[in-house]
């Protein structure tokens with residue numbers, strides 16, 4: 001099934017659930033009374049956010065009733081009002097802290113500062129990677145595959161799907177009992193169907209485990225796999241190593257060296273091994289973990305819905321520019337980009353920078369441009385934005401520069417260019433890139449969100 005349908009169904013389920021609850025407890029709530037907040041990792045690109053917007057729209061939520069909260073921001077907002085003694089220091093003016101949101105799929109890291117006026121400021125651009133709790137599950141599945149071999153594992157996933165989900169659920173529970181102490185064993189019951197598929201080659205499970213040449217770490221008793229705590233803890237090493245290496249690298253940067261606190265949120269930060277690893281890796285930083293760390297993002301999202309402008313500044317994650325033409329300059333422009341129109345030579349694919357990576361962008365910042373179509377017969381104008389992780393970009397065809405998305409502007413019917421003039425106001429400081437367009441002729445104003453899917457060419 002297309003992913004969009006799965007996401008739309010999930011959002012629709014949550015929406016229906018909310019309505020059922022509301023109908024049973026409160027009367028007189030209208031569809032339009034509700035503003036929906038969808039949380040997304042801060043490291044998601046505009047295309048992923050647009051995908052969520054489309055899925056929500058498909059689930060029956062109109063565009064103007066949705067906002068996006070960036071997950072570390074939501075968590076940070078929530079921790080501002082937590083009454084816990086340790087956390088209350090986060091709300092002191094000018095406090096700087098790193099927020100590490102550790103979920104299932106992603107680790108999402110940013111640095112925030114509380115400002116004197118009560119607002120929050122992002123002081124380091126969001127970064128992270130796929131180093132969440134799911135990586136531990138992957139390591140566990142890899143261990144099972146080493147025991148039963150790939151063929152049996154593949155067949156198990158395809159043919160015994162409900163047992164496969166049971167196996168994941170069982171591990172989810174067991175995972176929580178893997179703590180920093182090294183004593184004892186973890187016992188995991190494996191589904192009969194998996195053992196049967198594995199033993200089709202005539203080799204019993206016990207013998208298969210012996211083949212791992214690590215009988216001190218793993219053994220088979222009855223229908224259960226027993227793993228020594230030390231070996232179980234090793235399943236957490238790959239994501240945690242990547243995460244710690246990344247955070248250490250961040251602390252090498254001068255602008256965040258003075259940060260004394262790390263706020264850990266997200267379900268995976270409830271894991272004792274994660275806490276231990278952070279304590280050992282950053283002994284000179286204060287580690288703050290709110291109660292119910294796994295719910296901080298959710299609770300913060302509700303607060304965000306009431307304070308959409310709590311974050312006054314964000315840091316640009318890319319250099320962004322619009323694709324333009326300008327007069328061809330014989331001395332240095334590439335002849336391959338030259339085109340001639342009405343006898344005039346132009347250079348195409350010029351990257352006109354609007355935002356530079358690492359730049360502070362006030363949430364209220366707007367970039368206003370007056371524009372018009374190239375010829376009077378045009379019924380639409382396409383504004384194409386490009387992005388790059390390089391600071392300086394000359395042409396949109398430069399290495400590392402890629403199409404970010406398009407704004408298609410419908411122009412009024414007219415034979416004259418001057419009647420098709422418009423003003424476009426970009427908002428880059430919000431959680432999504434959007435524009436407000438005002439047509440000169442009609443004074444009509446409308447809002448557009450960047451369309452990243454038109455770039456699939």
Ligand SMILES: Nc1ncnc2c1ncn2[C@@H]1O[C@H](COP(=O)(O)OP(=O)(O)OP(=O)(O)O)[C@@H](O)[C@H]1O
Nearest residue numbers: 102103104105106133134175176266267268270271
């Ligand atoms: N006590 C615990 N010990 C180990 N892992 C845990 C514990 N509690 C939760 N997790 C892990 O945390 C992850 C879920 O965290 P969370 O609910 O924050 O994820 P998410 O927000 O849905 O994912 P993402 O932020 O990646 O979109 C799962 O991988 C789960 O196994």
Ligand SMILES: [Mg+2]
Nearest residue numbers: 071103266297
């Ligand atoms: Mg999360």
